[in-house]
Amino acid sequence: MKNYSSEKLRTVSVLGHGSVGKTSFCDALLFSGGGSERLGSVDEGTSVFDYTAESREKKHSFGSSIANLDWNDHKINIIDTPGLADFHGETIGAISASDLAILLIDGKDGVEVGSYKTWNFAKDASLPVFVYVSRVDRENAAFDRVLEQAREMFNKHIIPVVFPVMDGDTFTGVVNAITGKAEDAEGKEIPVPEAAKEQMEIYRMQLVEEAAEADEELMETFFANETLTEDELKRGIKLAVKNRGLFPLYCGTSIPPVGQKFVLDAVVEYSPSPLEATPAEVLDGDPVVPDPSGPFVARAFSTKHDKHVGDMVYLKILRGSAEGSHEAINVTRHQTERLGNYYYMNGASREDASKMVAGDVIAVAKLKNTITNDVLCDKSHQEKLVPIAFPNPVYRAAIRAKKRGDEDKMGAGLHKLGSMDPTFITRNETNIGQTTVNGMGELHLMTMLARLKELSGVEAELFKPRIAYQETITKKASGAYKHKKQSGGRGQYGHVLMRIEPKPRGEGYEFASEVSGGNVPTKYIPAVEKGVVEAMHKGPISGSEVIDVKAIVTDGSSHAVDSSDMAFKLAASKCFQNLMMEAGPILLEPIMSLEITVPDDYMGDVMGDVNSRRGKIQGMEARGGFQVIKAAVPQAELYQYTSSLRSLTQARGSFTQSFSHYEATPRDIQKKIMDDYRKDEE
Structure with a gap:
C-alpha cells in the first residue's frame, strides 16, 4: 500500500445498537470503495470484519475490527464496533x-438504548458524528419517523x-440533496426522480442554513445572496x-x-x-497537538491475539512519524519497546x-510490555496522556x-486476557x-x-461468588473467658475480662487496656490484642x-508458670467471640448503585424486578427518550442480572453499577445466612 500524508487519512468508527447491521454496512462500504473484491456477508460467514470463529458462529461482533480502502486519494480506516453492551469497552x-x-439506526426499529449509549460515547469524546438510517427497504421502515425520533x-x-x-x-x-445525484434500489446511478425533487430542495436549503450558521462570513454571504455556492456549502458543512x-x-x-x-x-x-483533531489531553503539561513532524506519540486502543504472530497491539499515531524500525519508550510502564513489525489490517x-x-492506525506485533491504554513516545519527549475512560464492569462471578493443577495456568491466562481487555478484571478476593x-x-x-481455553488450553467454569459481608455490633457487652x-508438664493459663463497644460506621477498630495492678x-497485653484481631x-x-468495634481489656489473671502469649491470645479470641453474640451483632451487606436505562414500555417490569431483589427505587428521569431508573440493590441479589434485564427488555435495556455503601441485612436474611454458615462449619 502506498503511504498517505496525515491530511489524506480518515478513521471512522461505526457505532449503534446490536443487530442494526453495522458489520454488513462496513462490508458494503469496503466493497463499494474497492477495498474488497467481493461483498462480505455475515450470514454466509464471509464478512471481512466478523472474521473470528466466535463472531461467525454467533453472527455478532465480539470485538472491534479494522479494514481500509482508498477513496478519492484518501485512505479511510473503517472500524466496525460491537453493538452488544457486553463489549462496549471495544x-x-x-x-x-x-x-x-x-x-x-435501524429504519424500522428506530433509536434504541444502544443507539443512545453509543451516541453519548461519541459525545463524551467530542467526536463528530454522521447518522445513517439502515435497512430503509425493510417492510414497515419509516424514514421520517426515525428522523424525528433522532x-x-x-x-x-x-x-x-x-x-x-x-x-x-x-x-x-x-x-x-447536496450533489443532486441518485441511485436506484440496486445501487445504480439514475436521474433524480421527479417525485423527489421538491424534498431534495427542502433538505438542501436546510443544509445551506446550517452551513451558513457555522461561519460569520458565510452567514453574511447567505443573507446577501439567499444561498451559498457549492464550495461555500462544503466549507460550511465541514466546519x-x-x-x-x-x-x-x-x-x-x-x-x-x-x-x-x-x-x-x-x-x-x-x-x-x-490534523484538525482535538489535541490529546495529558496529565501534566500542554496537550499533544497532532503534528506529523513532531516527536512521536502513539496510544494503544486495542489488543488482539493472532494465532500466527501472537499479540497484536493496535495504535493510534497521535503525533510524529516513523519509518522502518523505531525505538520508543512505554511511558505507562517505563519500558523500552522496538516497533519493527507493524501492519495495516x-x-x-x-x-x-x-x-x-x-x-x-496500525497494528504492531511482538511488543513485549505494551497493552491497551499504554502510551508510546520518543525517549526525548515523553507524554503521559489522560487514559481512555473504559466503563466499569457490571457483572461478577467466581x-x-x-x-486440578491448572490453577497457575488459569491465573496466567486470565492476566493475559485482562491486559487485552480493560473491562475484564480478575481479583483474588482473600476476604471470601x-x-x-x-x-x-x-x-x-x-x-x-472460551478465549482462555483457546489461549492457554485451560477449561474453567463460573459459579455464584460469595458476598464480602461485614459484621459489627449495636450495643456494649462485657464478659470474661479463662x-x-x-496435660502434664507445663500447662496453659490465660484469663481476660473484656468489654466491647460499637463505634460509628467507618471509624474502624480500636483496642485499649484498662488493666491495673x-x-x-x-x-501479655499485645497477645490479648492479637487474639482480638484474629477473632x-x-x-x-x-x-x-x-x-467498627472497640475492644477494652479491663482485668484478668495470670499464672507464674503456665501463662504465655499463646494462652492469652486464645483467651482473648474466645472472649471476643462470645461477647459478639451478646452485643447485638448485625450483618452488613454491600449495596450497589444502579442506573438502568430502558424504553418506557418496560419500565414497570424492570421496577418490579428491582423491588423483588430487595432494591430501593431512588428516582427516575427521562433521558433521550428513555427512562433511567436509579436504584440501590444488594449485591447478593444481582448475580446474572445482565441476563435477567436482557430477558425483561428483549435486549433493549442496559445498566451501569458501582459500589455505594454497606447496609444492615434484614433479620430474616441474616438468620438464614447464619444458619447456612453454621451448617458449613459443622
Missing part, C-alpha cells in the same frame, strides 16, 4: 482512535443529506461537522449496497482530518506497513479451573477465599472463558470481617 477504544463516528433524542441539527425514495411502501432508491453543530444524516441498504458511495464521499469531504489479513504517520472475574455481562465472561489447660502482666477476621454470623 467501542470506546475505537472511538478514541477515530476522526468521525457513523451512528447506525432529532428529539439526540440533536435537532440532524439534517438529511441522503434520503430514500418510496413508491408507496416500496423502496426505489436514494437521493443526495459545522467538526464543531458538532451539524450531524448529516444518510441512508441506504447494505445488501445490495445502496448509498455507500455517498457516505464515502462525505467522509472525505466533510470529516475533519487528523483488513479484518484477519495484514499488509506490511513501511511508515507510521500521525493520524493513522471462577475455578475444571482440572475466591478468585472472581468481573466484566460487562454474562456473555462477556462466557466469551472470555483459657486453662493442663498487674493482674494481666503488661507483656475479628471471622465473625460469628457469616465468618466475615468484623468492623
Whole structure:
C-alpha cells in the first residue's frame, strides 16, 4: 500500500445498537470503495470484519475490527464496533482512535438504548458524528419517523443529506440533496426522480442554513445572496461537522449496497482530518497537538491475539512519524519497546506497513510490555496522556479451573486476557477465599472463558461468588473467658475480662487496656490484642470481617508458670467471640448503585424486578427518550442480572453499577445466612 500524508487519512468508527447491521454496512462500504473484491456477508460467514470463529458462529461482533480502502486519494480506516453492551469497552477504544463516528439506526426499529449509549460515547469524546438510517427497504421502515425520533433524542441539527425514495411502501432508491445525484434500489446511478425533487430542495436549503450558521462570513454571504455556492456549502458543512453543530444524516441498504458511495464521499469531504483533531489531553503539561513532524506519540486502543504472530497491539499515531524500525519508550510502564513489525489490517489479513504517520492506525506485533491504554513516545519527549475512560464492569462471578493443577495456568491466562481487555478484571478476593472475574455481562465472561481455553488450553467454569459481608455490633457487652489447660508438664493459663463497644460506621477498630495492678502482666497485653484481631477476621454470623468495634481489656489473671502469649491470645479470641453474640451483632451487606436505562414500555417490569431483589427505587428521569431508573440493590441479589434485564427488555435495556455503601441485612436474611454458615462449619 502506498503511504498517505496525515491530511489524506480518515478513521471512522461505526457505532449503534446490536443487530442494526453495522458489520454488513462496513462490508458494503469496503466493497463499494474497492477495498474488497467481493461483498462480505455475515450470514454466509464471509464478512471481512466478523472474521473470528466466535463472531461467525454467533453472527455478532465480539470485538472491534479494522479494514481500509482508498477513496478519492484518501485512505479511510473503517472500524466496525460491537453493538452488544457486553463489549462496549471495544467501542470506546475505537472511538478514541477515530476522526468521525457513523451512528447506525435501524429504519424500522428506530433509536434504541444502544443507539443512545453509543451516541453519548461519541459525545463524551467530542467526536463528530454522521447518522445513517439502515435497512430503509425493510417492510414497515419509516424514514421520517426515525428522523424525528433522532432529532428529539439526540440533536435537532440532524439534517438529511441522503434520503430514500418510496413508491408507496416500496423502496426505489436514494437521493443526495447536496450533489443532486441518485441511485436506484440496486445501487445504480439514475436521474433524480421527479417525485423527489421538491424534498431534495427542502433538505438542501436546510443544509445551506446550517452551513451558513457555522461561519460569520458565510452567514453574511447567505443573507446577501439567499444561498451559498457549492464550495461555500462544503466549507460550511465541514466546519459545522467538526464543531458538532451539524450531524448529516444518510441512508441506504447494505445488501445490495445502496448509498455507500455517498457516505464515502462525505467522509472525505466533510470529516475533519487528523490534523484538525482535538489535541490529546495529558496529565501534566500542554496537550499533544497532532503534528506529523513532531516527536512521536502513539496510544494503544486495542489488543488482539493472532494465532500466527501472537499479540497484536493496535495504535493510534497521535503525533510524529516513523519509518522502518523505531525505538520508543512505554511511558505507562517505563519500558523500552522496538516497533519493527507493524501492519495495516483488513479484518484477519495484514499488509506490511513501511511508515507510521500521525493520524493513522496500525497494528504492531511482538511488543513485549505494551497493552491497551499504554502510551508510546520518543525517549526525548515523553507524554503521559489522560487514559481512555473504559466503563466499569457490571457483572461478577467466581471462577475455578475444571482440572486440578491448572490453577497457575488459569491465573496466567486470565492476566493475559485482562491486559487485552480493560473491562475484564480478575481479583483474588482473600476476604471470601475466591478468585472472581468481573466484566460487562454474562456473555462477556462466557466469551472470555472460551478465549482462555483457546489461549492457554485451560477449561474453567463460573459459579455464584460469595458476598464480602461485614459484621459489627449495636450495643456494649462485657464478659470474661479463662483459657486453662493442663496435660502434664507445663500447662496453659490465660484469663481476660473484656468489654466491647460499637463505634460509628467507618471509624474502624480500636483496642485499649484498662488493666491495673498487674493482674494481666503488661507483656501479655499485645497477645490479648492479637487474639482480638484474629477473632475479628471471622465473625460469628457469616465468618466475615468484623468492623467498627472497640475492644477494652479491663482485668484478668495470670499464672507464674503456665501463662504465655499463646494462652492469652486464645483467651482473648474466645472472649471476643462470645461477647459478639451478646452485643447485638448485625450483618452488613454491600449495596450497589444502579442506573438502568430502558424504553418506557418496560419500565414497570424492570421496577418490579428491582423491588423483588430487595432494591430501593431512588428516582427516575427521562433521558433521550428513555427512562433511567436509579436504584440501590444488594449485591447478593444481582448475580446474572445482565441476563435477567436482557430477558425483561428483549435486549433493549442496559445498566451501569458501582459500589455505594454497606447496609444492615434484614433479620430474616441474616438468620438464614447464619444458619447456612453454621451448617458449613459443622
